[in-house]
Amino acid sequence: MKVNGYAATEQKAKLIPYSYDLGEIGSEEVDIKVSYCGICHSDLSMINNDWGMTQYPIVPGHEIIGEVIAIGNAVKNVSVGDKVGLGWMSASCMSCEQCMDGEHHLCPQSEATIVGRNGGFADKVRGHWSWAIPLPEGIDMSKAGPLLCGGITVFNPIILAGVKPTDKVGVIGIGGLGHMAVKFLKHWGCEVIAFSSNPAKKKSILNMGASQVIDSTSTEELESINGKLDFILNTTNVSLDWNSYLTALAPKGKFHTVGAVLEPMEIPAFSLIMGEKSVGGSPIGSPALTKTMLDFCVRHNIYPDVEEFPMAKVNEAIEHLENGKARFRIVLKNK
């Protein structure tokens, strides 16, 4: 099957129309006709080879919403015609301890949708059935794409940290990831404090459900929250004064990062010891949890704020994101 997409042929290059053949479908694989695909910061990182694992030409795109158009003869769970989502991962081994435990996203043999293979800035994409997540009835497909990577990335920590509806929580960085975190935590029942360095976003952050926006560049404002938060989720990938956030945690509080900060994070031991605090991190989440999150989104009408671009204007869309103008997530639409 021939795929028409957009690829970067070298580091930091603009995307150009690119066609390739998928070859014969594997027995456990599904082919998806792409309706929408979100743009995630990881797409930029892969185009730019920031993580040193990009193979060119690369068709980016891993927040895919579409319809199953072909399945291998041993596919379970999905049928031709089903509406599905495909996120950062496109396959897991299905037999390791993590896979057997339902933690397919931690599988050491897992395959990422745009690492060494081609993703969703295209009319079609292929993946293993386990990661073709069936979409719940009534979901808004035009906005759902970003939930498949960014959404599950910030939803999983809520489960991992055992966040309770009575908790007071903080979210650092209100961009593509952070704004979804604010919405999830608000609907979870929590009181949500947002940490943002951009005063222009304040009104929209309050509209998302935050009860307070703290200017993260103001030491005074940061100190006003000392010892009060049960959980803090960091979604930024820049180095901050992490200790001031550990100080903002209540005793037994948990600090969790999904922001891929490249420099080592300075965490003073005493900040953890005295209040029995902990620090953690996580990637996306399992296929089962992704499905649960999508159900939760439909139940509470939670969607990312998206700006839509036609797939053919992918370079404009990427530039918009790179310039920090996205409010808050971009979705490409196929004709």
Ligand SMILES: [Zn+2]
């Ligand atoms: Zn992503």
Ligand SMILES: [Zn+2]
């Ligand atoms: Zn596995």
